[in-house]
Amino acid sequence: MAHVRIVRETPLPAAEAWRRLTDWERHGDVVPLTHVTVTTPPPTAAGTVFVARTRIGDRLGFDDPMEVVAWQPPRHCRLVKRGRLVTGWAEFDVRALGPGRTRVEWREELRVRGVPALADPALAVAGRWMFTRAMKGLLRDGS
Numbered sequence: 261m262a263h264v265r266i267v268r269e270t271p272l273p274a275a276e277a278w279r280r281l282t283d284w285e286r287h288g289d290v291v292p293l294t295h296v297t298v299t300t301p302p303p304t305a306a307g308t309v310f311v312a313r314t315r316i317g318d319r320l321g322f323d324d325p326m327e328v329v330a331w332q333p334p335r336h337c338r339l340v341k342r343g344r345l346v347t348g349w350a351e352f353d354v355r356a357l358g359p360g361r362t363r364v365e366w367r368e369e370l371r372v373r374g375v376p377a378l379a380d381p382a383l384a385v386a387g388r389w390m391f392t393r394a395m396k397g398l399l400r401d402g403s
Contacts, residue, residue: 266367268392268395269363271362281399282304284298287312290397291312291394292390293316295315296311312326322343326340326350336352345374351368352364352367364395
C-alpha cells in the first residue's frame with residue numbers, strides 16, 4: 261500500500277476547517293478531473309457513501325466509492341475506499357491549537373489493483389501531491 265501523511269496549520273477555526281473538509285462535493289472542485297456525488301441522504305454520518313468519479317475524456321475513467329466509517333465532528337473522520345480499482349482508507353483529524361491556529365492531519369493508505377507493490381513509492385508521491393493540493397484548496401480563504 262502507498263502511505264500518505266500531510267500535516268498543515270490553518271488560521272481557520274477548527275469547526276470551519278472541519279466543515280470545509282467534509283463538504284464532499286467540494287472535493288471535486290480541488291481534485292483534478294474529478295466529480296464527487298454523495299449517494300446517501302444528509303447529514304453526513306457513519307454510513308454516508310459518496311463516489312469520486314475521475315475521468316479523462318469520454319471513455320477513460322473510474323469510480324472511487326467511499327464510505328464514512330468513523331464520524332466524530334469536529335475532530336476525526338475515517339473513510340474506507342470500496343472501489344474495484346482503488347482500495348484502502350483515508351482519515352483526517354482536526355485540532356484547535358489556539359486562537360487563529362488549527363492543525364489538520366490527512367492520512368491515506370491506498371492500493372491500485374493491478375499495480376505492483378513496487379510502484380507504491382511513486383503512488384505515494386503522486387498521492388501526496390494530489391491530497392496536498394486538495395487540502396490547500398479546501399482550506400483556502402473564501403471557500
